[in-house]
Amino acid sequence: MMRFLFGTCVLLAFGAHAGAHPHVWIEARAVARFDAQGLAGFTVEWRFDELFSGSILADFDADRDRRLSSTESEAIRRGAFANLGGYHYFIYLRDPGGRRSGVRQTEAFQASLDGQGRVLYRFFVPWRVAYASGPQSVGIAIYDESYFVDIRFAQAEALRTEGQPLPESSVQLVEDPASAYWGGTIVPKEIRFRFGSRP
Amino acid sequence: VTRVLLLGLFLLLGRPAAVGAQEAVNPFFGPGTAEPSLRAPDHSSAESRPGAVTTILGRWRARTAALQEAFTAGVARRMREARTGGRIGPLLALLLLSFAYGFLHALGPGHGKTAVFSYFLSTRSPILHAVAAGLGIGLLHVGVVSALVLAGYFLLRVTMSALVADATAVLRRLCAGLLMAAGAILLARRLFHGHAHREAAGPSGQAGSVASLLTLVLGAGLVPCSGAVLILLFSLSVDSLGLGLLAVGSLSLGMGVTQSGIGVLTVLGKQRLLNRLQSSRPGSWAHAALEIAAPALVIVLGLLLLL
Numbered sequence: 001m002m003r004f005l006f007g008t009c010v011l012l013a014f015g016a017h018a019g020a021h022p023h024v025w026i027e028a029r030a031v032a033r034f035d036a037q038g039l040a041g042f043t044v045e046w047r048f049d050e051l052f053s054g055s056i057l058a059d060f061d062a063d064r065d066r067r068l069s070s071t072e073s074e075a076i077r078r079g080a081f082a083n084l085g086g087y088h089y090f091i092y093l094r095d096p097g098g099r100r101s102g103v104r105q106t107e108a109f110q111a112s113l114d115g116q117g118r119v120l121y122r123f124f125v126p127w128r129v130a131y132a133s134g135p136q137s138v139g140i141a142i143y144d145e146s147y148f149v150d151i152r153f154a155q156a157e158a159l160r161t162e163g164q165p166l167p168e169s170s171v172q173l174v175e176d177p178a179s180a181y182w183g184g185t186i187v188p189k190e191i192r193f194r195f196g197s198r199p
Numbered sequence: 200v201t202r203v204l205l206l207g208l209f210l211l212l213g214r215p216a217a218v219g220a221q222e223a224v225n226p227f228f229g230p231g232t233a234e235p236s237l238r239a240p241d242h243s244s245a246e247s248r249p250g251a252v253t254t255i256l257g258r259w260r261a262r263t264a265a266l267q268e269a270f271t272a273g274v275a276r277r278m279r280e281a282r283t284g285g286r287i288g289p290l291l292a293l294l295l296l297s298f299a300y301g302f303l304h305a306l307g308p309g310h311g312k313t314a315v316f317s318y319f320l321s322t323r324s325p326i327l328h329a330v331a332a333g334l335g336i337g338l339l340h341v342g343v344v345s346a347l348v349l350a351g352y353f354l355l356r357v358t359m360s361a362l363v364a365d366a367t368a369v370l371r372r373l374c375a376g377l378l379m380a381a382g383a384i385l386l387a388r389r390l391f392h393g394h395a396h397r398e399a400a401g402p403s404g405q406a407g408s409v410a411s412l413l414t415l416v417l418g419a420g421l422v423p424c425s426g427a428v429l430i431l432l433f434s435l436s437v438d439s440l441g442l443g444l445l446a447v448g449s450l451s452l453g454m455g456v457t458q459s460g461i462g463v464l465t466v467l468g469k470q471r472l473l474n475r476l477q478s479s480r481p482g483s484w485a486h487a488a489l490e491i492a493a494p495a496l497v498i499v500l501g502l503l504l505l506l
Binding site: 050059079083 | 224225226227228253256257260263264267268271272274275276304358359360361425426428429430432433434435436437
């Protein structure tokens, strides 16, 4: 009887929340870059799944040589990256005061192919946090709130810092339940970088 | 009785509006995305512990996402195998996998399920209509993508992903209009003729006309399927367009089966519900309310598509 109908409703509602289909998968890395003044920003690398990689090749590998030249890379930046500016490039930063903000600008974009035919995006997110008198902690989270893209950190290599070794520094991957999205069902991970005063 | 029904409707509408009605927007290409999502999420509030339901949904979400990832990876692998092997095995595997992926894919947000549900809730349609509408939506959903990709590849020579994204933006508005029109027609019929019809035909309501059924299929199916775009473009990247077309054909059947299933369940469920309601006075009130609420929901879905 009406359990049928109710079942359908539940199925639909569940489907919406739960089916939650991502279409694209990214394995992300973020590496902090330091200079004489302090944190200069993050080098971010995305490695895409096979289908999306193929779709990028179909659209942008103009000479069909299964390599991405600098011209093709620039076409990808304009055609399949710049639009992400409307989504903060999926990247959220947490300053030493604990405030979060979405990324507005990226630099040095480069698209390439790895040995397995996966497309890689690499770019720099400039973000200045000067050394202070004591240790400070900053964070970076990468996720798509619309969940078209499922992004996870590549664990091992994500947890590195670039440049000179810093005193009292540490890197850890933590969950951020306060930023849960997609109806609260996805808790994004954040890389927390803790670094000391000027080395 | 009405409470259970209302709860069902509430569940339907209570899900995030942005994902309730529309096919997902590809953020890499989606046109004019700037402002709505350009808000840094304000998470200054104290940490909230997820409730039990959220936790269960979260686990379910993670499972289905992992499953979809495996499906897409499998489609890519089988397509390579079918291309190089020349044997029938990998091709069958590719078709089966695409079918299953379509079935699962259509259970996710978008793809017009809610429209199908509301439509068949508001009409007294034969099961055949539900089957036809479901398969029609599945075929159209993928057919539009195939036409766009083929046109982009052979005729226009443009970035196909961008072409699909631009077309999606236009078609979404068209679909919104169609859904609102379908809802309005059904609603007007209820309001102006519904009573007379019920007197004449008993409490069963009337069958949707072929025109309104077609409007539903167009309104729910014309938005391109974002999963099919990726499969077709991947097939182009490995020089196997034929295999790609076969795969998305199978995908569309899988989606059609999901849609038909929802339509058929709704038709059967409604029949049983009406048999129940027939006997009592509150029941006939609930029936009247239902026949107003369901087409209204179709209109709301159209409106949501415009957001």
